Amino acid sequence: MAKTKIVSKQRDAELTKKLILDAAECEFARRGLLGARTEDMAIAADCTRAMIHYYFDSKETLYQLVLERMFSEQAKVAQGFDVNQATPAEALERFLRIIMTDLRENRNLPLIMLFEGIQNEGKYYKKIVISAIYEPIQAILERGKKEGVFRSDVNSLHTSINIMGACLFYTMSRNNLAHMFEGKPDILSKDLYDVHMEQALQLVIDGVNSIDSNNSK
Amino acid sequence: MAKTKIVSKQRDAELTKKLILDAAECEFARRGLLGARTEDMAIAADCTRAMIHYYFDSKETLYQLVLERMFSEQAKVAQGFDVNQATPAEALERFLRIIMTDLRENRNLPLIMLFEGIQNEGKYYKKIVISAIYEPIQAILERGKKEGVFRSDVNSLHTSINIMGACLFYTMSRNNLAHMFEGKPDILSKDLYDVHMEQALQLVIDGVNSIDSNNSK
DNA sequence: CGGTTAACTAACATGTTAGTTAGTATGTAC
DNA sequence: GTACATACTAACTAACATGTTAGTTAACCG
Numbered sequence: 001m002a003k004t005k006i007v008s009k010q011r012d013a014e015l016t017k018k019l020i021l022d023a024a025e026c027e028f029a030r031r032g033l034l035g036a037r038t039e040d041m042a043i044a045a046d047c048t049r050a051m052i053h054y055y056f057d058s059k060e061t062l063y064q065l066v067l068e069r070m071f072s073e074q075a076k077v078a079q080g081f082d083v084n085q086a087t088p089a090e091a092l093e094r095f096l097r098i099i100m101t102d103l104r105e106n107r108n109l110p111l112i113m114l115f116e117g118i119q120n121e122g123k124y125y126k127k128i129v130i131s132a133i134y135e136p137i138q139a140i141l142e143r144g145k146k147e148g149v150f151r152s153d154v155n156s157l158h159t160s161i162n163i164m165g166a167c168l169f170y171t172m173s174r175n176n177l178a179h180m181f182e183g184k185p186d187i188l189s190k191d192l193y194d195v196h197m198e199q200a201l202q203l204v205i206d207g208v209n210s211i212d213s214n215n216s217k
Numbered sequence: 218m219a220k221t222k223i224v225s226k227q228r229d230a231e232l233t234k235k236l237i238l239d240a241a242e243c244e245f246a247r248r249g250l251l252g253a254r255t256e257d258m259a260i261a262a263d264c265t266r267a268m269i270h271y272y273f274d275s276k277e278t279l280y281q282l283v284l285e286r287m288f289s290e291q292a293k294v295a296q297g298f299d300v301n302q303a304t305p306a307e308a309l310e311r312f313l314r315i316i317m318t319d320l321r322e323n324r325n326l327p328l329i330m331l332f333e334g335i336q337n338e339g340k341y342y343k344k345i346v347i348s349a350i351y352e353p354i355q356a357i358l359e360r361g362k363k364e365g366v367f368r369s370d371v372n373s374l375h376t377s378i379n380i381m382g383a384c385l386f387y388t389m390s391r392n393n394l395a396h397m398f399e400g401k402p403d404i405l406s407k408d409l410y411d412v413h414m415e416q417a418l419q420l421v422i423d424g425v426n427s428i429d430s431n432n433s434k
Numbered sequence: 435c436g437g438t439t440a441a442c443t444a445a446c447a448t449g450t451t452a453g454t455t456a457g458t459a460t461g462t463a464c
Numbered sequence: 465g466t467a468c469a470t471a472c473t474a475a476c477t478a479a480c481a482t483g484t485t486a487g488t489t490a491a492c493c494g
Contacts, residue, residue, distance in 0.1 A: 011460060011471050030335055035252025038452065048473060053453060111335070117392035118247055118328070127396060134397065151419070158416040161394060162383040166420075169382025170375075175334035177378060179344060180351065199375040202368070203383075207424030228441050228490060255482065265443060270483060 009046075017055050019045040024052075025066045029108035032115035033063050033124075064124055067116075070109050071129050077102040083136050088144030089205050095136055096204065100167050100197050104188055110172050134160050144208065151210040163204050170196045226263075234272050236262040241269075242283045246325035249332035250280050250341075281341055284333075287326050288346050294319040300353050305361030306422050312353055313421065317384055317414050321405055327385050351377050361425065368427040380421050387413045 023044035027036045038059055042049045056062040077098060085091050103109065116125050137160040144150030170177065174187040185192060240261035244253045255276055259266045273279040294315060302308050320326065333342050354377040361367030387394065391404040402409060 013471065016471080031252050032248060035248050035336075037450095039450095049452080050454085050473065051471085054472075059452070113393060114390060117390065119252075122393065122396070130393065130397065151423070153419065155412060155416050157397065158387075158413055159420060161387055161390070161397075162413070162417045162420050165382040165384070165386025165390075165417075166379040167382070169386055170378055173331060173334065173378070173382075176330060176339065176347065179339070180347070180374065180378075195372060196375055196379070199372050200379045200382075202370065203376060203379050203424035204420070205424075206368070206426070207420035207422075209423070230441065233441080256480095266482080267443065267484085268441085271442075276482070 083139040300356040
């Protein structure tokens with residue numbers, strides 16, 4: 001039998017680091033900080049567990065870096081949005097579209113935030129990340145109420161939360177929802193996700209509009 | 218020094234079993250099957266870890282019993298609901314009210330279901346639990362469209378999911394949301410939860426109504 | 435009160451996980 | 465080609481997890 005040369009993969013520190021961060025992000029989004037297994041991260045990143053400790057100090061440090069990477073990605077997206085642009089309904093639609101479009105890429109953020117709150121009492125996240133989402137929505141809702149185009153009985157705090165629920169639940173529950181669709185397709189494929197976005201926007205925008213608020217009761 | 222009698226607590230098998238199940242439910246809702254720690258359950262149930270194995274075979278068996286208990290609780294609530302009662306808007310409101318009211322008690326269900334999908338590919342849950350929620354909503358939405366009282370461009374599959382998002386997100390994200398409210402109150406207190414329910418119903422019902430669907434665009 | 439059963443505990447056995455370390459292989463500069 | 469730095473691995477250790485077992489204590493019944 002011919003002597004087989006075992007080809008070792010090319011060495012690339014930056015790539016390895018990125019692969020570990022990506023794998024860690026997925027793993028943390030599956031199980032949270034405590035439940036995550038470094039072994040599973042190593043397998044997903046195609047390296048050994050020792051490499052994780054070579055580049056990143058500990059599981060906890062890695063976790064913090066994963067959070068920071070997600071947050072800075074997210075911060076880029078929503079920052080500088082003018083809540084007073086166009087009509088309130090248009091502003092709300094544009095803002096939610098921006099958030100949801102980003103979340104198709106940054107898909108682990110909602111789950112990691114959820115875990116973070118449940119498991120670590122939000123110890124590692126910055127509250128500013130939440131404010132950056134909810135404050136613009138609340139501001140738009142308040143403006144819409146003042147201008148009389150949104151129903152006056154909208155509670156902007158509660159409604160901003162429920163709106164986010166309508167927008168995020170689909171992404172977060174993708175594992176449970178897949179079997180509801182024919183042939184268990186990729187819930188986050190562009191085509192399906194676009195339908196989700198349109199349907200969520202429709203529900204939300206009409207849900208706050210005041211035009212029929214009296215005669216629909 | 219006087220000899221102090223250490224009072225041991227009363228023995229009560231049924232109570233202990235219930236305490237373990239309750240503690241396990243909370244712990245599983247925090248970390249899922251794999252991440253949950255039996256030690257933490259024992260502390261919460263005020264017993265030793267050995268008691269968990271005395272009454273329940275393994276962590277996994279305990280997990281299945283916790284799921285079954287939650288599911289049977291939930292099944293009682295929604296079963297027998299007539300989706301053709303009253304107007305579609307009224308039927309939807311009543312159904313969602315029933316679901317949400319129960320979920321204030323059965324508060325761990327959504328999170329455990331979420332974990333179950335993410336971590337165990339839904340291996341342990343019955344798909345019927347999901348159907349029992351989504352099918353009535355979809356049926357009501359379809360009826361509303363046929364009767365012309367709900368907007369015709371509602372996709373009943375997507376919209377039923379987004380509706381559940383608006384209704385469930387508040388409960389599921391309670392740990393992250395608390396700090397958004399003044400004085401970090403109990404998000405699930407009756408008063409606050411009632412506001413949530415009204416706001417969610419308002420958003421959802423008006424979000425699907427067709428009355429202003431053309432002139433609001 | 436004495437004997438039996440069931441609820442419970444402490445200590446142990448076994449397996450799993452995070453993190454360490456000593457050494458190897460690879461790319462690079464001269 | 466050789467020397468060097470760094471990417472990487474295998475084989476560990478220590479801490480922690482689940483599950484077991486042998487023994488203890490409380491309740492109940494005659």
